[in-house]
Amino acid sequence: MNTDADSTQPSSAPGPAGDLDKILQQYSSGDEAAVHELLPLVYDELRALAGRQLARQRHGHTLQPTALINEAYLRLAGQDEQHWEDRRHFLLVASTVMRHVLVDYARRRGATKRPQGHQQLDIEISDPGEDFGGDLIALDQVLCQLAEIDPRQARIVELRYFAGLSMEDTAETLDISRSTVVREWRMARAWLKRQLG
Numbered sequence: 001m002n003t004d005a006d007s008t009q010p011s012s013a014p015g016p017a018g019d020l021d022k023i024l025q026q027y028s029s030g031d032e033a034a035v036h037e038l039l040p041l042v043y044d045e046l047r048a049l050a051g052r053q054l055a056r057q058r059h060g061h062t063l064q065p066t067a068l069i070n071e072a073y074l075r076l077a078g079q080d081e082q083h084w085e086d087r088r089h090f091l092l093v094a095s096t097v098m099r100h101v102l103v104d105y106a107r108r109r110g111a112t113k114r115p116q117g118h119q120q121l122d123i124e125i126s127d128p129g130e131d132f133g134g135d136l137i138a139l140d141q142v143l144c145q146l147a148e149i150d151p152r153q154a155r156i157v158e159l160r161y162f163a164g165l166s167m168e169d170t171a172e173t174l175d176i177s178r179s180t181v182v183r184e185w186r187m188a189r190a191w192l193k194r195q196l197g
Helices: 016-028 032-054 065-077 087-108 135-149 151-162 167-174 178-196
Strands: none
Touching: 016 032, 016 087, 032 065, 032 087, 065 087, 087 135, 087 151, 087 167, 135 151, 135 178, 151 167, 151 178, 167 178
16 A cells, blocks of 8 residues: 555545445435435445454453444434545544444443453553453543544544554545554554553
8 A cells, every 4th residue: 555645545436435435425415315325335334343343342242243233323323414425434433433332331331430450451462442341431531532632643543443443444544644543553552551551
């Protein structure tokens, strides 16, 4: 992948990604008939996000993929304004919504507000999305703080850690270079470790 920021453009090619871009634009422009074409494509995107997140949950996690997908879709569809310009924009919105679903689920399960003892999050060595558990609420809290300081770094953490995207996919989604993602992921991770330590 070319790492120049200007080289990453939204997909407009035919096929699933191009179709999704077109339908998202139609739906965002008020074409309610497009919802019938939108649902299967959006469901596939949500299934991919859910699969990446739930595959890395701790053993015995009880939230089922279908429940996560359905709840995320209901929240996306229930938003007052749906302005999804393309697949990239949809992924940004969907990853945030799915993060909130997981945080709400953790709260309902009575997870602690701060990581303690063996539950301490080590974001330095953890794979993206690995073993949220009781750390999820604390991570969400400090991620909200990071978003106030540096929104792009918070987005990178969200896409890497919550959506499980690779460096390359994160760069493509945010329309920035891979080297920028690597640098800002490192900075954000260090900041999060200080806050969670």
